[in-house]
Amino acid sequence: MSKAIPSRNEDYSLWYNELVKKAGLAENSPVRGCMVIKPYGFAIWEKMQQTLDKMFKDTGHSNAYFPLFIPKSFLSKEADHVEGFAKECAVVTHYRLKTDEENGGVIVDPDAKLEEELIVRPTSETVIWDSYKNWIQSYRDLPLLINQWANVVRWEMRTRLFLRTAEFLWQEGHTAHATKAEAEAETQQMLEVYAKFAEEFMAMPVTKGVKTASERFAGAVETYCIEALMQDGKALQAGTSHFLGQNFAKAFDVKFATKEGKDEFVWGTSWGVSTRLMGALIMAHSDDDGLVLPPKLAPIQVVIVPIYRKDEELAAITEVAEKFKSALQDKNISVKFDNRDTHKPGWKFAEYELKGVPVRIAIGPKDLEKGTVEIARRDTKEKQFVNQDETVDFVTNLLEEIQTNIYSKAASFTEENTRSVETYDEFKQVLEKDGGFIYAHWDGTPETEEKIKDETKATIRCIPLNSSSEEGVCIYSGKPSKGKVLFAKAY
RNA sequence: CGGGGCAUAGCACAGUCCGGUAGUGUACCUGGUUUGGGACCAGGGGGUCGUAGGUUCGAAUCCUGCUGCCCCGACCA
Known part of the structure; x- marks a missing residue:
């Protein structure tokens, strides 16, 4: 009972905040606007990362890493870009602290002022294009297809866990191409990758489109996006892909020699999705009992809960449970057997519902007698008894069905609204x-x-x-x- | 950054009006009984009441500054 969350109807925003905390996804940090992503929340993010990373590599991209700090002067090289981001940049001005003789503690050492101040990246176009200038000489160096997984900082006025935080985790793809058409195709391709990820893995229908000029990324010629509808009827931008034209190439003087020996500016793209997707995932499917996770992104896909009175019963149940656990794991299904004796089964049921585990298997003495298990699905809360020899197949199919069902549910919701x-x-x-x-x-x-x-x-x-x-x-x-x-x- | 609200044990709150040395639920620890939907009984530990100052014999309580959180606006992935 203590963990119950407010209902969506009463207060959607409170429901979201409490769900994020109670399900163990994230919490606020001592620093305003930042968040601590807790192990369970991070496990979901890791699954998103793994999936997206493979999709990026399958489309020919390589990962690299560019620094957190960017010389202040870089930002101003592209006029629209600086205009868009200047208002929300954290700035590093000093490189040393010293002990405060008067009041104790430490103070910024005034003697350690940086000659050129550094900004903490709000996005990495500038520092990356500065490198690209050296990496790109001829058409043979193109296309350059790079992605990085990183944190960025945007000093937001108003923050919410996952949806808008001062620091967030994301990936940012930055590519350079010989022709406009190629860069445009890349922009489109990555938009498709995001849409596919949202729909197939997050089970979240999205609308693909182009942003209007006022919503366009600072420095882009065209911004494409995927938009999803949340349960409260508000839209959430879930991913963006930008056609940068030659804006950054010109700002950072990135030219290449064509086959014909002419010097031309390269054409660029950038594209990203962030931990904001976590917010989208939560708001797309979850209910008043807690999270509802699509099986493809659930850190624990199946939980097995034993029901027993005596140790002998637990021993017998454990034998069956372990058998299912390894059989399911052989099918690449992640399984947790929760044999803790510190909580009752009812407590565990509620707990795993809160955490959105798609399938729960309960095994008790009656099941051992009858050769069955009780299988409950999180999305519909339906329970049924299944013969033990059919359990593995049943669960395998059920996971797929849940994935499909929550997508359909979200799709009808979007359609109806x-x-x-x-x-x-x-x-x-x-x-x-x-x-x-x-x-x-x-x-x-x-x-x-x-x-x-x-x-x-x-x-x-x-x-x-x-x-x-x-x-x-x-x-x-x-x-x-x-x-x-x-x-x-x-x- | 403007307007409003809040800050007391890990969490949720009472106590603040009317100043007298901190309490309830839950969580935690120990023991026992329990276990098919968030168990019960008994015992126990834990708070310089966000922070800095002021008033007072005495401050969670009154006054002032600061910080943080939540809600509403402007800005944004």
Whole structure:
């Protein structure tokens, strides 16, 4: 009981915060805006990393590592880039502390001021393109396909565990290409990788699209994104892929010799997903009893709980449990046999539900008699008895079914909460009453976008890639529109 | 960074109005009985009441500064 979390209906935001803490995913740190990612939360992140890392390598990318600190002067080399990030950079000004003679403790040593201040990377384009200048000489060095797993710091005013923290973990891909078309194809390809990851592994449907100019990455020519709808009807940007054009190449003078011997600027891309995906994963599927994890990302896919009175019973149950454990592990299923005698079965049931373990197997004396086990699935909370000789196959299939089911559930939710409107009144009404994704005509101007945002808090999440070019008139200005765009209130 | 609320044991809170030396639940430790949905009984440990100062014989309580957290806005992956 002590671990019960608030319900989503009562207070969605509190539900999220409490769930993150009670499920042991993360907690606040002594430093404002930062978070401690706890072992269980990190285990989920590691599974995401492993999967994505393989997808990146399968598409020809290699990992590297660039430094945390960036000379301040680098940031200002690309005008839009500095404009976008300057407001939220942490700056290193000194390199030494000394003991405070008067008050005890330590103070910054005023004699240790850095000649050029360093910024803590908010993203690594600048430091990476500075290297690329030396790495790239000719068309033979292209394409250059690099990814790095790193932490970055953006000094946010308002933070929330996983969704927006001052320091976060992410991967950032940075590629350089000989032609515009190739760089554009790379941008698209990585967007597809993200969409595939979100849908197949996170079981989270996403809408692919292009950002409007005002939402574009600072320094990009075009920003592509995947947007997902959370259970409270708000949208969450889950990943971005940027076509950088020649902006950074020009800023850092990255040229290559073509086959014909001409000097040309290279074309760039960058793309990233962060620990924010953890927030998306939590909000996409979980319920009032706790986390619901897709089997493909669950650190523990199956938990086995013994039910017994006497030690002899435990011994007999353990024998069966261990047999299942190794049989399932042989099928690459991660299994935990929780034989702790410090907690009762009911306590363990609640605990693993809170933690979102997809499948629970309970084995008790009655099961030993009947040759069965009790199998419970986290997504629907259904329980059933299964014969022991069918258990391994049953569980293997069940994991796949759960993965499919939570995707369908999220997909129907997204579908049910995606609406199309023709007028501004209708737009405001739907936004107020239902939230969710709203398709509406927009005249394409930043002014209209801004006004709608000011008046309704809804932003253009993206111009969907698959949108039909159905002509119409802008809901706000009445001017002509070439197609509907996707609006929502967003995280 | 503006507006509001909060800060007391690991966690959730009471006590603050009206100053008198800190309490409840839960978690933790020990022993026993228990175990098919968050067990029960008995005993036990743990808090310089966010922090710095002020008022007072005496401060969790009154006053001031600071810090942090939560909610609402502006900014953002």
